[in-house]
Amino acid sequence: xxxxxxxxxxxxxxxxxxxxxxxxxxxxxxxxxxxxxxxxxxxxxxxxxxxxxxxxxxxxxxxxxxxxxxxxxxxxxxxxxxxxxxxxxxxxxxxxxxxxxxxxxxxxxxxxxxxxxxxxxxxxxxxxxxxxxxxxxxxxxxxxxxxxxxxxxxxxxxxxxxxxxxxxxxxxxxxxxxxxxxxxxxxxxxxxx
Amino acid sequence: xxxxxxxxxxxxxxxxxxxxxxxxxxxxxxxxxxxxxxxxxxxxxxxxxxxxxxxxxxxxxxxxxxxxxxxxxxxxxxxxxxxxxxxxxxxxxxxxxxxxxxxxxxxxxxxxxxxxxxxxxxxxxxxxxxxxxxxxxxxxxxxxxxxxxxxxxxxxxxxxxxxxxxxxxxxxxxxxxxxxxxxxxxxxxxxxxxxxxxxxxxxxxxxxxxxxxxxxxxxxxxxxxxxxxxxxxxxxxxxxxxxxxxxxxxxxxxxxxxxxxxxxxxxxxxxxxxxxxxxxxxxxxxxxxxxxxxxxxxxxxxxxxxxxxxxxxxxxxxxxxxxxxxxxxxxxxxxxxxxxxxxxxxxxxxxxxxxxxxxxxxxxxxxxxxxxxxxxxxxxxxxxxxxxxxxxxxxxxxxxxxxxxxxxxxxxxxxxxxxxxxxxxxxxxxxxxxxxxxxxxxxxxxxxxxxxxxxxxxxxxxxxxxxxxxxxxxxxxxxxxxxxxxxxxxxxxxxxxxxxxxxxxxxxxxxxxxxxxxxxxxxxxxxxxxxxxxxxxxxxxxxxxxxxxxxxxxxxxxxxxxxxxxxxxxxxxxxxxxxxxxxxxxxxxxxxxxxxxxxxxxxxxxxxxxxxx
Numbered sequence: 001x002x003x004x005x006x007x008x009x010x011x012x013x014x015x016x017x018x019x020x021x022x023x024x025x026x027x028x029x030x031x032x033x034x035x036x037x038x039x040x041x042x043x044x045x046x047x048x049x050x051x052x053x054x055x056x057x058x059x060x061x062x063x064x065x066x067x068x069x070x071x072x073x074x075x076x077x078x079x080x081x082x083x084x085x086x087x088x089x090x091x092x093x094x095x096x097x098x099x100x101x102x103x104x105x106x107x108x109x110x111x112x113x114x115x116x117x118x119x120x121x122x123x124x125x126x127x128x129x130x131x132x133x134x135x136x137x138x139x140x141x142x143x144x145x146x147x148x149x150x151x152x153x154x155x156x157x158x159x160x161x162x163x164x165x166x167x168x169x170x171x172x173x174x175x176x177x178x179x180x181x182x183x184x185x186x187x188x189x190x191x192x193x
Numbered sequence: 194x195x196x197x198x199x200x201x202x203x204x205x206x207x208x209x210x211x212x213x214x215x216x217x218x219x220x221x222x223x224x225x226x227x228x229x230x231x232x233x234x235x236x237x238x239x240x241x242x243x244x245x246x247x248x249x250x251x252x253x254x255x256x257x258x259x260x261x262x263x264x265x266x267x268x269x270x271x272x273x274x275x276x277x278x279x280x281x282x283x284x285x286x287x288x289x290x291x292x293x294x295x296x297x298x299x300x301x302x303x304x305x306x307x308x309x310x311x312x313x314x315x316x317x318x319x320x321x322x323x324x325x326x327x328x329x330x331x332x333x334x335x336x337x338x339x340x341x342x343x344x345x346x347x348x349x350x351x352x353x354x355x356x357x358x359x360x361x362x363x364x365x366x367x368x369x370x371x372x373x374x375x376x377x378x379x380x381x382x383x384x385x386x387x388x389x390x391x392x393x394x395x396x397x398x399x400x401x402x403x404x405x406x407x408x409x410x411x412x413x414x415x416x417x418x419x420x421x422x423x424x425x426x427x428x429x430x431x432x433x434x435x436x437x438x439x440x441x442x443x444x445x446x447x448x449x450x451x452x453x454x455x456x457x458x459x460x461x462x463x464x465x466x467x468x469x470x471x472x473x474x475x476x477x478x479x480x481x482x483x484x485x486x487x488x489x490x491x492x493x494x495x496x497x498x499x500x501x502x503x504x505x506x507x508x509x510x511x512x513x514x515x516x517x518x519x520x521x522x523x524x525x526x527x528x529x530x531x532x533x534x535x536x537x538x539x540x541x542x543x544x545x546x547x548x549x550x551x552x553x554x555x556x557x558x559x560x561x562x563x564x565x566x567x568x569x570x571x572x573x574x575x576x577x578x579x580x581x582x583x584x585x586x587x588x589x590x591x592x593x594x595x596x597x598x599x600x601x602x603x604x605x606x607x608x609x610x611x612x613x614x615x616x617x618x619x620x621x622x623x624x625x626x627x628x629x630x631x632x633x634x635x636x637x638x639x640x641x642x643x644x645x646x647x648x649x650x651x652x653x654x655x656x657x658x659x660x661x662x663x664x665x666x667x668x669x670x671x672x673x674x675x676x677x678x679x680x681x682x683x684x685x686x687x688x689x690x691x692x693x694x695x696x697x698x699x700x701x702x703x704x705x706x707x708x709x710x711x712x713x714x715x716x717x718x719x720x721x722x723x724x725x726x727x728x729x730x731x732x733x734x735x736x737x738x739x740x741x742x743x744x745x746x747x748x749x750x751x752x753x754x755x756x757x758x759x760x761x762x763x764x765x766x767x768x769x770x771x772x773x774x775x776x777x778x779x780x781x782x783x784x785x786x787x788x789x790x791x792x793x794x795x796x797x798x799x800x801x802x803x804x805x806x
Contacts, residue, residue, distance in 0.1 A: 021198050025364055032363040036304050043771050044565040057438035059361040063516040079560050098774045099563040119555040
């Protein structure tokens with residue numbers, strides 16, 4: 001399956017790719033990822049491509065064949081929406097980070113929301129930033145989003161697999177809060193959205 | 194064998210350690226930086242690891258150790274090789290006693306570089322064998338093969354990952370066994386002294402060696418022919434994985450030549466490939482290295498149509514993205530009876546044809562571009578603001594350099610007028626000064642760049658009496674590449690030490706007579722210091738010292754009193770701080786603000802004040 005994680009440099013999108021890669025390793029699946037970091041980390045638009053399956057050759061996902069887009073921020077979700085295939089799913093954090101602009105170029109949040117809604121066949125939005133903030137650390141947004149994907153059975157792993165992978169790759173002091181965040185994501189009730 | 198998730202960079206570092214690495218050197222540069230960091234984090238205490246002050250130094254330290262019989266890894270990015278070109282060209286004549294593998298990361302795109310130079314061309318130019326991995330697994334295996342080749346041929350050997358391999362990750366099978374190696378030590382011999390006569394003799398030998406290595410490359414696992422068809426595709430590097438994926442169902446119709454050693458080219462294998470095919474499409478990023486080798490082989494052997502960059506079918510600049518490769522292959526497969534493959538212009542924005550039914554046709558929307566920008570609270574923003582305020586009535590050219598502070602070029606700061614390469618800010622300003630003596634020249638340089646190649650430029654300025662001001666933006670780290678150590682910090686990669694080199698004292702020893710230090714967040718004092726330096730006749734230097742904001746814990750924040758705010762937007766328009774935004778009135782995002790307080794100075798109405806937690 002092809003997953004793309006999109007967000008703004010500094011939001012922690014790269015961790016999501018590390019976590020899913022670890023799950024794939026433990027599940028005996030093939031996996032490849034592609035990321036660009038460096039200059040873009042300074043508030044630029046960041047993407048991480050993850051390919052998981054019985055056979056993975058290229059790390060880059062061909063155009064319009066993304067099965068799952070995990071969005072950390074609405075403008076970035078909108079930016080990469082055209083990479084998702086018709087049957088694909090978009091799970092996005094409903095949150096805006098304004099690019100630095102002078103006063104003349106403001107973001108029309110309503111328009112971006114509508115665009116995403118009108119151009120996605122399977123869309124799940126959640127207030128991940130708020131959930132993460134309530135847990136005490138906005139940086140656990142990534143595990144909230146992975147939790148949401150897991151609760152919707154969008155990933156080729158069980159929630160136990162993902163919890164175990166977190167325990168393997170996270171520093172001990174970060175495990176508890178991330179497990180909580182993951183469970184908050186799992187608990188999200190999407191039926192009314 | 195065990196399976197691990199590794200990036201290409203980690204795979205190179207781990208493989209080098211397993212080869213019994215004795216010494217590793219390098220200078221940070223995206224996308225190569227994590228190779229040396231991996232070596233440091235995973236090697237035993239008796240492996241010597243250093244961040245050198247620049248790539249030339251790194252390669253010379255590495256070369257010294259290698260002629261003392263050690264197994265050595267030196268790392269850099271492609272433009273770093275330009276700095277190290279002098280020892281690099283000579284080392285292949287001199288040879289080594291142990292093994293010297295140079296990991297040079299290329300950056301097609303470019304994502305974070307000033308050029309798209311292709312290190313495979315440098316390999317040809319210098320007669321240095323090169324490995325070109327297509328995946329982290331191959332990066333691992335090739336690094337091991339590179340050490341072996343260097344040890345047996347006594348030549349330096351390059352491993353050249355590109356950004357997608359460096360920063361891509363995958364499951365890599367590693368032996369997880371270190372073969373310990375004890376260097377034999379240096380022995381005295383005239384062979385280590387590069388006199389013209391020796392160079393001549395070694396040059397003859399070197400050219401002979403290339404033929405032998407070409408044969409080795411024809412037989413190794415990294416160069417191979419796949420498929421039974423007559424439609425040829427030659428490829429290498431990351432592009433090989435795209436070709437593999439896109440053609441896996443057509444192996445009866447096509448024939449792939451995968452080249453893992455572009456130099457010395459595996460001629461025997463190349464000949465075999467040309468015998469099998471009717472025509473060839475070459476897919477490789479950057480320069481037509483594989484293509485030229487095949488054209489030469491075809492000229493000498495069997496004449497075959499070779500399509501690629503030289504025939505104007507494939508673009509030179511930027512990455513060959515998977516979708517581009519897909520559209521080119523579709524064209525190639527569909528026009529079997531003629532070679533009217535669609536010619537491309539110099540751009541990669543090739544029109545794409547999808548034959549896939551699963552296409553999601555969607556609307557378009559105008560979205561704001563998200564430029565990389567200096568972090569909220571970055572001390573460079575404060576320094577730039579102070580310099581701009583201090584010189585706003587003057588005719589000034591601001592010369593920049595390589596680092597985070599190149600971002601000072603962006604709106605609204607716009608205080609970088611030139612930027613070329615490491616260390617060129619101070620020196621180019623001198624050329625500008627000689628031609629436009631009435632214009633004030635100010636150069637910015639970061640602390641790591643200062644030690645890298647800044648110092649000779651300062652000596653040149655004082656020696657030639659240049660009236661200019663150098664602003665050192667000292668944030669006590671190599672920030673852009675992820676906080677590496679340098680001589681201006683009380684530590685090396687190995688740990689703490691007491692002494693650091695003082696940037697001001699070095700400048701003083703280089704003949705600078707007006708030197709001042711400032712805290713950039715103290716805007717009024719900083720403006721004064723810049724004005725004094727600019728007014729000084731001669732070479733002056735101001736050091737703005739404040740640690741990189743990424744290493745600080747935020748203790749406070751600022752807020753805007755919207756009762757006092759007149760919505761003039763000056764705070765936003767002057768600074769471009771990502772924590773400031775206007776949704777009808779200006780606000781400060783409390784979660785991003787670091788409490789640096791420079792926005793307070795931009796407000797004439799006293800509306801910006803410190804908030805309370």
